[in-house]
Ligand SMILES: NC(=O)C1=CN([C@@H]2O[C@H](COP(=O)(O)OP(=O)(O)OC[C@H]3O[C@@H](n4cnc5c(N)ncnc54)[C@H](O)[C@@H]3O)[C@@H](O)[C@H]2O)C=CC1
């Protein structure tokens with residue numbers, strides 16, 4: 001590119017950036033309770049430790065005692081140091097979790113408490129995991145609305161106020177019966193019919209709005225159903241794919257609450273946690289979007305049962321369909337198109353169905369090598 005054009009381009013960019021900066025400061029007074037950095041002179045923005053000030057991110061995980069948070073904290077602690085990753089929740093942690101690294105009480109509905117936590121612990125990354133999932137959300141819509149929507153507003157405000165990098169997981173549940181289901185691309189109709197799905201579409205849109213309007217470093221992945229061995233699911237539609245392994249090993253049989261041919265996108269927890277760290281560490285210029293589908297595999301209960309049967313020959317599956325969960329599953333994607341994540345930040349899953357099944361059975365104490373040799 002000729003030097004003159006390059007210089008002109010840089011000048012235009014600088015002007016645009018300084019205008020954007022002024023707009024952002026002008027727009028924010030009044031958005032946050034109490035004195036906010038935006039109401040102070042620019043050089044007095046002292047209470048957010050920016051990335052350049054610290055070697056490692058200082059991470060806060062909200063809703064960290066659910067299915068995904070503890071595994072995520074363990075992974076991030078290996079990478080960034082134990083004391084740099086704080087797990088938080090409104091529930092009481094087990095002794096083991098309490099001893100394994102910093103844990104604090106934090107209710108996302110209490111803005112002052114959230115702000116105190118971010119300030120006192122000099123947080124730079126916020127991974128926001130608190131939520132009510134699809135099935136429990138339908139059983140308690142007003143609580144789901146409060147936690148998933150009002151709570152998210154607090155998270156967006158505190159993250160913007162303190163210049164945090166913010167990760168909010170979305171879900172296959174952010175799509176609905178009018179979305180293309182096989183496959184479901186990143187950008188398409190999203191008209192979910194659960195409070196969970198509606199709140200997640202809201203989170204995606206609000207996060208992107210804050211990104212474009214205030215410069216918030218918002219990053220979001222739509223996870224498929226996540227399968228974990230050492231943590232229990234919190235009341236979702238894909239929970240059967242975790243429970244089946246416990247029951248196969250313990251009782252040799254499993255009663256499934258979805259129909260045999262209900263196909264849904266799924267992922268092993270190690271892939272999910274790695275995807276989360278990878279998108280958090282991706283250079284901003286590699287992200288052509290702020291909300292990405294990520295996927296690993298798709299299967300139905302009968303296909304999962306067939307794979308379990310290869311290792312546990314006496315295994316039996318029966319079906320007792322839960323109409324609420326079935327209606328939800330029938331409106332969700334069957335296959336998830338995550339080609340943008342694979343292209344932009346080189347997402348690649350490690351676990352397909354056979355590896356998932358052997359890993360889960362081995363974790364539950366079932367020796368798959370012995371079973372296959374017999
Ligand atoms: N597990 C999965 O298959 C998938 C999970 N996700 C998302 O990942 C995130 C984490 O999911 P899970 O760990 O499975 O959820 P979970 O339901 O197991 O855990 C959620 C946690 O949020 C906490 N919580 C509830 N109200 C709170 C409040 N007022 N303040 C602070 N914490 C509160 C609960 O105590 C619970 O420990 C959620 O946002 C979920 O939507 C997305 C797709 C799939």
Ligand SMILES: CC(=O)[C@H](N)C(=O)O
Pocket residue numbers: 133134135171172173196223224225226235236237238239
């Ligand atoms: C896929 C999800 O978001 C969750 N596991 C649920 O089933 O609600």
